[in-house]
Amino acid sequence: MSVAQTASSGVSGQTGAQSPNSNAMGNMTTNDFLNMLVTELQQQDPTQPVDSSQILDQVSQIDQIQSNQSLTTTLNSVLLGQNVNTGSALLNQTIQGTDAKGNAVNGVVSQVSIASGAVQLQVGNSTVPLANVTGIGGSSTSG
Numbered sequence: 001m002s003v004a005q006t007a008s009s010g011v012s013g014q015t016g017a018q019s020p021n022s023n024a025m026g027n028m029t030t031n032d033f034l035n036m037l038v039t040e041l042q043q044q045d046p047t048q049p050v051d052s053s054q055i056l057d058q059v060s061q062i063d064q065i066q067s068n069q070s071l072t073t074t075l076n077s078v079l080l081g082q083n084v085n086t087g088s089a090l091l092n093q094t095i096q097g098t099d100a101k102g103n104a105v106n107g108v109v110s111q112v113s114i115a116s117g118a119v120q121l122q123v124g125n126s127t128v129p130l131a132n133v134t135g136i137g138g139s140s141t142s143g
Helices: 003-009 030-043 052-089
Strands: 094-098 104-115 118-123 126-129 133-136
Touching: 030 052, 052 104, 052 118, 094 118, 094 126, 104 126
Parallel strands: none
Antiparallel strands: 094 104, 094 133, 104 118, 118 126
C-alpha cells in the first residue's frame, strides 16, 4: 500500500475516492499524519529510505499549522468578546449607521445580540451590524 493509497482510503479507515490533494488532507491531525507516516515507513523501498530530516520538517509544519489554527480560534473569540463589550456600551445610546440592506438607520440602541458570529444592534425596527455603525450621538429618530 503506497502513501497515496493510504491517503485515498483515509487513515482513519474511511473509504472513498479522494485524491491525496483533496480537502480531507487539509483537515489532517497530527495523529492522522503520524499514522500515515508509519504506514509509509513500513511500505518504503529499503534501497531508497525516506530522509529523516524531511519527516521532522513535515511533523513540525503540521504542529505549526495546528498552533496557528488554535491561535486564530482564540483571537476570534477575543474579538467577539470585544465587539460584544463595544455593542453593550452603545445600549441606550443614539447611533447612526446602515442596516444589512444598506438603509440608513438613526436611533437609540435598545438591544445587543450576536448573529452568525457578529454583533447586531437593535434600533427601533432595524438591526444594524456593529461594523455598520458610522456615528454615535446626535438626533434620535429611529428608522
